Amino acid sequence: MPDMLLELFSEEIPARMQARAAADLKKLVTDGLVEAGLTYASAGAFSTPRRLVLTIEGLLAESKPVREERKGPKVGAPEAALQGFLRSTGLTQDQLQIRDDKKGQVYFAVMEKPGRSAPNIIAGVLEHAIRNFPWPKSMRWGAGSLRWVRPLHSILCILSAEDGAQVVPVTIDHLQSGNTTEGHRFMAPGRFAVTGFDDYCTKLRRAFVMLDPAEREAAIWQDAQNQAFASGLEVVPDAGLLTEVAGLVEWPVVLLGRIGKDFLGLPPEVLQTSMKEHQKFFSVRNPKTGRIEGFVTVANRETADHGATILAGNNKVLSARLSDAKFFWENDLRTVAAKGLDGMGAGLASVTFHNKLGSQADRVQRIAALAREIAPMVDADPDLAEQAARVAKADLQSAMVGEFPELQGTMGGYYARAAGLPDAVADACKAHYSPLGPTDDVPSDPVSIAVALADKIDTLTGFWAIDEKPTGSKDPYALRRAALGVIRLVLGNGMRLPLKMSLFKAVFGHSFETWLQSKTVGANQAIDGLAELGYGKTLDAMKEAMSAEAKSLGLKAVDEKLTSAMTAADSLLTFFHDRLKVFLRDEGIRHDIIDACIAMPGNDDLTLLVNRARALNGFITSEDGTNLLQGFKRANNILTQAETKDGVEYSYGADIKFAETDAERALFAALDTAETTIKPAMEAEDFATAMAELAKLRAPIDAFFEAVQVNADSEVIRRNRLNLLHRIRAACAPVADLTKIEG
Amino acid sequence: MDCQSRQPLQTFFARHNQANKRGIDPVGPFAYSMRKTRFSRKGMRMTQKPTPPRSFQEIILRLMTYWSGKGCAVLQPYDMEVGAGTFHPATTLRSLGNKPWAAAYVQPSRRPTDGRYGENPNRLQHYYQYQVLIKPSPPDLQALYLGSLEAIGIDMDLHDIRFVEDDWESPTLGAWGLGWEVWCDGMEVSQFTYFQQVGGHDCHPVSGELTYGLERLAMYILGVDHVMDMPYNDPDAPIALKYGDVFRQTEQEYSRWNFDQANTDTLLQHFKDAEAECLATLAADTVDSAGRRIIMAHPAYDQCIKASHLFNLLDARGVISVTERQAYIGRVRALARACADAFVKTEAAGAELETL
Known part of the structure; x- marks a missing residue:
């Protein structure tokens, strides 16, 4: 059984694409071989900046005849x-x-x-794989038409068995396969021939190429840690950077450098960002102080001066970068000292957020008002929440964030402290952007929560007000992420926020803001007055209670704005429910269980909704729950059919004196007990107790259906039994809408 | 007539091949062997290492000599204000069509927004790019490029050269390509691009483009921290001039003019005029009054370059809002595309001339 070795040698492959490309190569080739009848024992794929490599062991020498x-x-x-x-x-x-x-x-x-020989099959599979390779971006070069990620220079493809190795002949445009490759570009240039995978690895290593990216990562990390340790320092772990750096070198050589004294006073985030983004350096810190004092760079070669020239060059580039950063930092601090953090953010007035939603300054105004409103619900000081919202975006105008956008919020925190603002305000500058992703931490400080919620609700309601909702795969304003952020903020902090009201008021505010720009009446007063009227009242009631200012805007126009704001708020709440379903699906809660809870009143209180859904999920997935659900559905079906047929509602007056059997009487008794427990439990939102009580109904309900025929000959008894079924439905009703549950 | 077929591969690779034939012991990555180093440095390289250059102009002259030796036509800068060497018609237009091409030149480049009154050590509103364009891109373009670094005094045995992914896109030219930024010891010293599309046209064959930021590269090689301190001519010349002696005052004057003085109404009018002239030139009958068929792709493209620079000036004056920006870029791109459409119909692009 021969082994196959394939190497596709090219100009430098982008680091971020290498791992995926190696996996794709393995899949494309092995799938193709197996499909053509060539099975194999094992396969492995590797990558370096200049090569994709596939080794297949124990390949059939030919496919079986068919x-x-x-x-x-x-x-x-x-x-x-x-x-x-x-x-x-x-x-x-x-x-x-x-x-x-x-x-x-x-x-x-x-x-x-007849069976086909392995070389014959491989040639075809390989040509197909190369011509159809799924690079994220590919290119042509020279006068050819072949596409690859960067110019492809050689194809090494051999089959080796005990009796020696043979080249698998493959021709792709100008490239003819062979048995040779190159080593390190600078340390061992020139081609050499190989006879198999082991020989290939040995010769590559001799030619200063470490083939396995995992080995390069391990070598870099090990050596970086050793060197840092020897200097009494430690490397700040960064798995993503490690993978990237391992994809930039074939022969990693770790060099440890020190950051110039002048720059040690810069915030650690600035040092880290500048070093990582521009230079792909690891940060090295002093374990005693936590201060970033050094860096690790990974070169692609050894030199006679042990990397001294390379390190000096890197140090020089870093100094130039950090001089810029220091200039920005000092400039920004001067601005804050002279004009305060608000002063720094003054320019936000001329930055457009969205042409239908005004400037960033307009947005800050809205967020500040909203944060003040939300503050009492999270036990935050309204003044602090408003103050934090007013300065939270000021750093977008700083020189540092202009250069490093990823430091937004972080710099705000530093500048807020420099301006002597309270800690809660400074913390909110960064925390109000959180949570950014599904795994990002949720802020827990009350002021941060208030501003974070206000920020996201303003964004969502703004885009809903101008009808720029996400569609399909398009979500240019990251509104799904914003909605998930609100959900996680609310749930993570156990907040009881009547979301619908907040959404309505905010959407209403947005549409009025745009509309009223041309009006001269006391616009703000009118909006406040209208918003206070609240969501959920009838339009007539709202119009009735309108202030003189509001009425002067014209009843018809106001009416339109109110109606559209209500529609938008409803649609946005549905959007939240959809995001919530995705969120809870990850917890293993089925969508129909969530639907059963969304159908209940108070569904805009996300904490209540999720508590209910979690309890219901636990209940429905238990044995008692499953059976009770069956009993409920049976009762409900019989009752619904009877009600449709008879055209009446059986909803009152089940009397135990008409009970004929013990099973019937037992059900009466069980429902009496259940009702007395469920009602107070529901009032206390104690879903677990309520559902445990429902579970107790399972046996009596089962026994009832076992022993009793509901549609009795006697009309009195039939009616009584239908009314009894109604009591089952009624007992379940406050818990969730069980009719929505499948199965 | 491209570089690669004209010139035997330079000594760079030949030397390395010899080194390889001697065989190298396998060692771990961090167990560095001094024996091997002495062998490869002393035995193979020492005598051939070029002396380090002493001035900015020497670096330019060496690049000229090197690329001239590799068969490139050494052109002179284009006589118009441009933002980058790519705008030179020797790159933009000549990368179109199927005729082989190889050119190298210095291009003074202007970026009004980067002006810092000559005070910033690394930023200038007027600087030089060195540009090489070869079509079709030769298979050994990377090796040729590395040879040019050696020619300007970068010792490959001591420095760490890396090709780091960097895709290039010019929204104003309707052009894009794939390639790298080249790092020397962590510093970006060049852009290396395989053009895929220019002016909305697919490039067949593909051109390889090399762009060196001359000031930054020279500062690194000469060990200078502030651009104005860099020796422009030889430091031992009877009248030794530094970069600052040549350019500090002009940086100040242009920074002021770009940011504060340039009359924006005039600039705006010039932009409109250039745009109109470009389109009118392209719309003209291809046959002139004497019956000659002449497509005026280059004169039209001059107007496109002009519009592009005027846009940059307006941008520096801060009179272009974020939304307008995209619209202006789109207008310049439309001109670039129209010029490209015209150029591909000409003889220089390899088009078959219609007989009249």
Whole structure:
């Protein structure tokens, strides 16, 4: 059983694409081989900046021959039928066999496909893989038309067995496969031949190429830690950077450098960001102080001066970068000292957030008002929340954030402290952007929560007000992420926020803001007055209670704004519910269970909704719950049918004196007990107790259906039993809408 | 007639091949062997190392000599204000069509927004790019490029050269390509791009483009921290001039003019005029009054360059809002595309001339 070695040697492959490309190569080639009948024992793929490598062990030397028989027309059948059969099989008439069949003689075609040799199959599979490789971006070069991620220079493809190695001949445009490759670009240039994977690895290593990216990562990390440790320092872990750096070198050489004294006073985030983003350096810190004092850079070669020149060059580049950063930092601090953090953010007035939603300064105004409103619900000081919202975006105007956008918020925190603002305000500068992703931490400081919620609600309601909702795969304003952020903020802090009201008021504010720009009346007063009227009241009631200012805007126009704000708030709440379903699905809660809870009142209180859903999920997935659900559905079906048929509602007056059987009487008793427990439990939002109580109904309900025929001959007894079924439905009703649950 | 076929591969690779034939012991990555180093440095390289250059102009002259030796036509800067060497018609237009091409030149480049009154050590509103364009891109373009670094005094045995992913896109030219920024010891010293599309046209064959930021590269090689302190001519010349002696005052004057003085109404009018002239030139009958068929792709493209620079000036004056920006870029791109459409119909692009 031969082994196969394949190397695709090219100019430098972007680091971020290498791992995926190695995996794709393995899949494309091995799938192709197996499909053509060549199975194998094991396969492995590797990558360096200049090569993708695939090794396959224990490959079949050839595919098995395949014999296929096909039955054709009868002998003597019309000529057309015979010709058709010959065409479809590709045979001539003399190659057909004639066999006896039940109804006479029949033509048979016997086609033998001989086995194909491994080289033959590999050549075809390889050409297909190279021509159809799924690079995220590919290019042409020179005068050719072949596409690869960067110019492809050579193809090494050999099959090796005990009797030696042979080149698998493959020709792709100007490239002819061979058995040679190159080592390190600078340390060992020139081509050499190999006889198999082991030989390849050995010779590559001799030519200063470490083939396995995992080995390069491990070597970099090990050596970086050792060098840092020897200097009494430690490397700040960064797995993403490690993978990237390992994809930039074939022969990693770790160099440890020190950051110049002048720059040690910069915030650690600035040092880290500047070093990582621009230079791909690891940060090295002093374990005693936590201060970033050094860096690790990974070169791609050894030198006679042990990297001294390389390190000096890197140090120089870093100093230039950090001089810039220091200039920005000092400049920004001067601005804050002279004009305060608000002063720094003054320019936000001329930065457009969205042409229908005004400037960043307009947005800050809205967020500040909203944060003040939300503050009492999270036990935050309204003044602090408003103050934090007013300065939280000021750092967008700082020189540092201009250079390093990823430091937004972080710099705000530093500048807020420099301006002497309270800690809660400074913390909110950074925390109000959180949570950014599904795994990001949720802020827990009350002021931060208030501003974070206000920020996201303003964004969501703004885009809903101007009808720029996410569609399908398009979500340019990251509104899904904002909604998930609100959900996680609310749930993570156990907040009881009547979301619908907040959404309505904010959407209403947005549409009025745009509309009122041309109005001269006391616009703000009118908006406040209208918003206070609240969501959920009828339009008439709202119009009734409108202030004189509001009325002066014109009843019809106000009416339109109110209606559209209500519609938008409803649609936005549905959007929240959809995001919540995705969020809870990860917890293993089915969408129909969530639907059963969304159908209940108070569904805009996300904490209540989720508590209910979690309890219901636990209940429904238990044995008692499953059976109770069956009992409920049976009761509900019988009752609904009877109500439809009779045109009446059986909802009152089940009386135990008409009970005929013990099972019936037991159900009466069980419902009496259940009702007395469920009601107070529901009032206390104690879903667990309520559902445990429901579970106790399972046995009596099962026994009831076992022993009793609801549709009795006696109309009195039938009605009584239907009314009893209603009590089952009623007992379940406050918990969740069980009709929504499948199964 | 491209570089690669004209010139035998330079000594760079030949030397390395010899080194390899001697064989190298396998060692771990961090167990560095001094024996091997002495061998490769002393035995193979020491005598051939070029002396380090002494001035900014020497670096330019060496690049000229090197690329001239590799078969490139050494052109002179284009006589118009441009933002980058790519705008030179020797790159933009000549990367179109199927005729082989190889050119190298210095291009003074202007970026009005980068002006810092000559005070910032690394930023200038007027600087030089060195540009090489070869079509089709030769298979050894990376090796040729590395040879140019050696020619300007970068010792490959002591420095760490890396090709780091960096895709290039010019929204104003409707152009893009894939390639790298080249790092020397962590510093970006060049852009290396395989053009895929220019002016909305697919590049067939593909051109390889090299762009060196000359000031930054020279500062690194010469060990200078502030651009104005860099020796422009030889430091031992009877009249030794530093970069600052040549350019500090002009940096101040242009920074002031770009940021404060340039009349924006005039600039705006010039932009409109250039745009109109470009389109009118392209719309003209291809046959002139004497019956000659002449497509005026280059004169039209001059107007496109002009519009692009005027846009940069307006941008520096801060009179272009974020939304308008995209619209202006789109207008310049439309001109670039129209010029490209015209150029591909000309002889220089390899088009078959219609007989009249």
